[in-house]
Amino acid sequence: MTIEKMQIQHVPQVAALEKQCFSDPWSEKSIASELVNDLAFWLVALEGETVAGYVGSQTVLGESDMMNIAVHPDFRRQGIAEALVDALMTELHEQGSRCLTLEVRASNESAKQLYRKLGFIPIGKRPNYYFNPREDALILRKEWEI
Ligand SMILES: CC(C)(COP(=O)(O)OP(=O)(O)OC[C@H]1O[C@@H](n2cnc3c(N)ncnc32)[C@H](O)[C@@H]1OP(=O)(O)O)[C@@H](O)C(=O)NCCC(=O)NCCS
Helix, strand or coil: CEEEECCHHHHHHHHHHHHHHCCCCCCHHHHHHHHHCCCEEEEEEEECCEEEEEEEEEEECCEEEEEEEEECHHHCCCCHHHHHHHHHHHHHHHCCCCEEEEEEECCCHHHHHHHHHCCCEEEEEEEEEECCCCEEEEEEEEECCC
16 A cells, blocks of 8 residues: 555545545545645555545645545555554645644544544534534644644
8 A cells, every 4th residue: 555645547536435435525626626726735545546545634824624534445444544644744744734633523433533543632513513414523633843
């Protein structure tokens, strides 16, 4: 498995994974537009030519937000999400970012466990943030020393 910066040829597979994993997925067009967004930085985990997982972020004034992360069901529990977030944090740190913030569905135990393992701390809640089904978001953040 290798981790690389997302490129245009990866976008259809990332969009397909979005559809498979989320009830309110980003469209292929929105994902492609991240490639020309100076604030955005997305990584993919590749097994050969197959996109096994991806993570996306945007950074404003030294504060980064994770937009989304997913791993294909066939590739889960192999450390791919952990490797993607680690690689993302290393890159964002090098770019001068101070922290990474994300939202997670209150019921998403596997994702919450992943973020706990990586040292993210709960900093708040957004009531009724998600649709399909309606649910609160927990806000988690990890800060690092510059
Ligand atoms: C959450 C998700 C990205 C995890 O991907 P993954 O590659 O399987 O995760 P990893 O193998 O890197 O797991 C790292 C750690 O996360 C936690 N974890 C991952 N999946 C878990 C599960 N099903 N149950 C409990 N803990 C889990 C564990 O702490 C794990 O460490 P361990 O294997 O040493 O116990 C994946 O399940 C997924 O794509 N889910 C659907 C999309 C989603 O919910 N994204 C998050 C949006 S906020």
